[in-house]
Amino acid sequence: MKSSEPESFFWKELTAANKDNLGKLKEFILGHAQKNEVPELVLPKIDLVLEEVLLNIVNYAYPDNPKAVIKVGCALSPDKLNIRIIDQGKEFDPSAKPDPDISLSVEERDIGGLGILLVRKISDEFSYQRSNNQNILDIGFNLDS
Amino acid sequence: MEISSIKDEKALIITASGRLDTTTAQDFEAKCLELLATGDKNFIIDLSDVEYISSAGLRSILSVGKKVRSEEGNLSFCSLKGMVREVFEISGFSSIFTIHDTRKQALEKL
Numbered sequence: 633m634k635s636s637e638p639e640s641f642f643w644k645e646l647t648a649a650n651k652d653n654l655g656k657l658k659e660f661i662l663g664h665a666q667k668n669e670v671p672e673l674v675l676p677k678i679d680l681v682l683e684e685v686l687l688n689i690v691n692y693a694y695p696d697n698p699k700a701v702i703k704v705g706c707a708l709s710p711d712k713l714n715i716r717i718i719d720q721g722k723e724f725d726p727s728a729k730p731d732p733d734i735s736l737s738v739e740e741r742d743i744g745g746l747g748i749l750l751v752r753k754i755s756d757e758f759s760y761q762r763s764n765n766q767n768i769l770d771i772g773f774n775l776d777s
Numbered sequence: 778m779e780i781s782s783i784k785d786e787k788a789l790i791i792t793a794s795g796r797l798d799t800t801t802a803q804d805f806e807a808k809c810l811e812l813l814a815t816g817d818k819n820f821i822i823d824l825s826d827v828e829y830i831s832s833a834g835l836r837s838i839l840s841v842g843k844k845v846r847s848e849e850g851n852l853s854f855c856s857l858k859g860m861v862r863e864v865f866e867i868s869g870f871s872s873i874f875t876i877h878d879t880r881k882q883a884l885e886k887l
Contacts, residue, residue: 651799676829676860683798683831734869738842746868747832753867 641705641716649700654686657704661715668708674773677754678713681771684747685717685726693721693767711776714757717769724767726751727760780808787887788819788851790880794826797834806837810844818850821883825856830864842874855883 644660646653658679665678686702694700703718731752732745752758757772778801783790791812797805813820822838845852853875857865865871877883 679829680831680860680864687799687833734872736873738839738846738873741839741873743836743839746835750832750864750867754863 641707641714643703643705645701645703647701648698649686649690649694649702650698651687651690654683654690654702657686657702658682661704661706664706665708665713670708670713670773670775674713674775678715678773681751681755682715684751685769685771688726688747689717689719689721689724689767692726693719693724695722697721711774713773713775715771715773717767717771719767720765721767723762725760725762726769727758778805780805782812784817785884787884788821789815789817790821790823792823792826796829797827797837798829798831799833802831802833802837805834806840809837809841813841813844813848813850818848819887820845820850820852821880822852822854823856823880823883824854824861825858825880827857827861828859830861832868835864835868835870838870838874851887853877853883853886855880 642664644657646657661682662675662678665675689702690700701720705716707714726748729745729748731749732742734749755771756774757770759770761768778793778795778797780791780793782792789812791809793805795801842852855877856879857876865876877886
């Protein structure tokens with residue numbers, strides 16, 4: 633279907649990425665989405681998914697690495713927002729993380745593992761590939777619902 | 778994020794507003810734990826003015842929940858909106874915690 637093919641990506645790169653400056657990458661994508669009239673309801677979903685994924689990259693692909701480089705790109709088509717996140721950190725596939733058991737009680741529930749569960753459920757597409765020593769994540773949001 | 782509390786005769790009501798994310802979650806947790814230590818047993822956290830919550834926010838809520846349970850207290854949440862409600866449902870928090878539509882209902886059910 634032609635209409636769902638993404639147009640070319642707009643990119644932003646962040647060097648010396650850490651948990652305190654990840655907001656810059658988020659603002660870039662959200663700004664681009666707003667400028668192009670992505671529906672209001674989708675914006676907090678993009679916000680959440682980016683926060684979770686970028687934090688995971690900083691924590692697991694670049695543990696204690698002051699030279700972390702993360703690149704985000706986005707492409708819009710009438711019915712879809714595609715986001716691609718590329719880093720050169722350690723091989724790390726967030727999509728392979730098992731979901732936490734959400735049926736456990738408050739006492740039994742472990743405190744971690746919720747971020748990627750949220751990403752998986754809130755985005756419409758979430759896939760990972762390792763290529764040329766890079767981690768590449770593709771995340772998609774449907775805009776027609 | 779702003780956090781305030783009101784003492785009702787049946788419970789201590791904690792109201793948060795703004796974003797409950799990586800940058801605010803620790804502060805939220807610390808303030809709640811402080812309020813928990815004031816001697817009350819019944820707590821209601823009113824989330825009507827919280828517009829955004831991430832997994833860091835969920836973790837802080839889970840810590841607060843564990844603390845209340847360990848002291849045999851009672852914790853409920855009320856007035857969840859939009860994506861906060863959705864995130865509570867996805868993560869299973871809607872079933873492990875008591876959730877009410879309004880503050881009035883939360884107080885009545887104590």
